[in-house]
């Protein structure tokens with residue numbers, strides 16, 4: 001079924017809800033670290049992990065702007081804590097659309113990062129204007145400062161990015177599509193036909209009652225709500241997946257409501 | 271060279287950064303809502319016409335030492351954006367009208383694109 005003909009499916013109705021292996025995974029799939037110039041200095045792996053656990057998260061994706069270089073440190077910091085970390089990136093496409101690129105493992109993210117770095121303009125970051133970009137280890141210790149400007153568009157179209165992330169086994173999700181800038185609807189007006197995406201992400205303040213009036217197209221899509229955390233207090237456990245294990249294949253099944261997998265979102269009260 | 275003060279008066283613009291002087295001259299104009307285009311194309315002392323009003327607008331304007339940013343379509347930046355602009359010395363102007371109107375009026379004042 002083409003995405004634009006799917007009735008409103010958020011949450012999708014489970015087709016077989018009695019698989020005993022299915023558990024609840026509160027998830028925030030959009031979290032920045034100190035490698036994002038706009039993130040606060042507190043966004044280091046151990047503090048993100050402890051805050052994530054204290055708000056009840058079991059699944060988190062690390063998504064710095066145009067880089068995945070702190071992903072391995074986040075994965076390591078979360079090891080044996082009960083929090084599963086998906087390595088990811090928040091790509092800024094040629095059209096200035098933000099796209100979450102989520103992976104199960106670090107190595108396909110590294111391949112993707114190499115491609116993105118090749119397509120970034122050769123500009124140096126200006127810490128005074130954009131903020132510092134720090135690569136850190138799992139304890140939060142500073143390793144090096146990323147010198148290239150990451151708060152800029154890579155020369156990759158949204159459509160190409162989606163295809164390539166899929167080809168690497170990743171899950172592409174257009175980010176904060178309710179926002180007035182750096183978002184699919186603000187910058188492109190509509191979802192390009194044939195775009196191989198399964199869900200859209202909305203920002204943590206999105207309320208369906210008002211949001212669907214402003215953008216009726218959103219009704220046609222499974223909507224994930226994330227914190228887009230740049231500070232610890234931004235982390236949110238409002239999206240809950242009912243899946244067997246915290247991997248992209250299960251998440252994809254939940255987005256499509258397949259075999260008892262599903263997800264639900266606690267929308268903010270007005 | 272035409273100054274910001276003259277432009278504000280001629281187009282009846284709202285000044286969002288009242289703390290900044292308006293005697294700075296404007297060499298040329300640039301219009302785009304894609305920041306990557308602006309970074310590649312706008313030049314020092316240009317006035318930039320855009321409907322964007324987020325924080326990176328100030329960062330890009332400052333990076334390029336633009337004279338001013340004219341924010342269109344009645345968009346209003348957040349207070350942090352205005353504070354950053356004042357700190358960086360970037361004059362922010364606003365109009366309810368759209369990019370087309372702003373550019374055509376600036377053109378009428380003799381402001382051209384950068385040669």
Ligand SMILES: [Zn+2]
Pocket residue numbers: 090098175176182
């Ligand atoms: Zn974003």
Ligand SMILES: [Zn+2]
Pocket residue numbers: 030032090228229
């Ligand atoms: Zn983000």
